[in-house]
Amino acid sequence: MSQPLSTASPDWPCQVKSPGSHDWERSAARWLRDLLPARYAGYSTLTRHPVLLARHAQLQLQHEIRAVRVAMQTSRTELPTLGVAETVIENTIRLYAVELEQLGRLARGARLVGDALLTGGGTHRRR
16 A cells, blocks of 8 residues: 655645645645636636635546547557658657656646645635
8 A cells, every 4th residue: 555645745736835834725726726727717616615626626637647648649640640750759759758747746736735625734614
C-alpha cells in the first residue's frame, strides 16, 4: 500500500496555501479554477463550493490525460495521412509525453487539494 501524499509532497501545488492556514481554501479554489476551461468560471455552483470544484477539476484532468494518450498513440498512423512530416510527428509525440507528465502532476495535486478540502482542512465550509 502506498503512503498517502501530503502538503509536504512535491505534488502539492505551490500556489495553494497549507490547509488550515489563513485563506487556504481561497488559494485552493483559485488554483482549481485555473485548471478548468474559462467558461466554468461562470458556474457559481462550482465556484462557491471548493469540494465540487476539486471534483470537477479531477474529472477534467482525467479526460485531458485520456485525450493526450489517444493523440500520442495515434500520431504515427494518423498524422502521415494529414501530410505531417516525420520530424514534426516525432516532435509532436515528445510534446505529448511532456504534457502527460505535467497533467499527471496536476492530477495528483488536484487529488491532494480535494482530499484536504474533504477532510476539513479548511477553516470553514461554504454553503
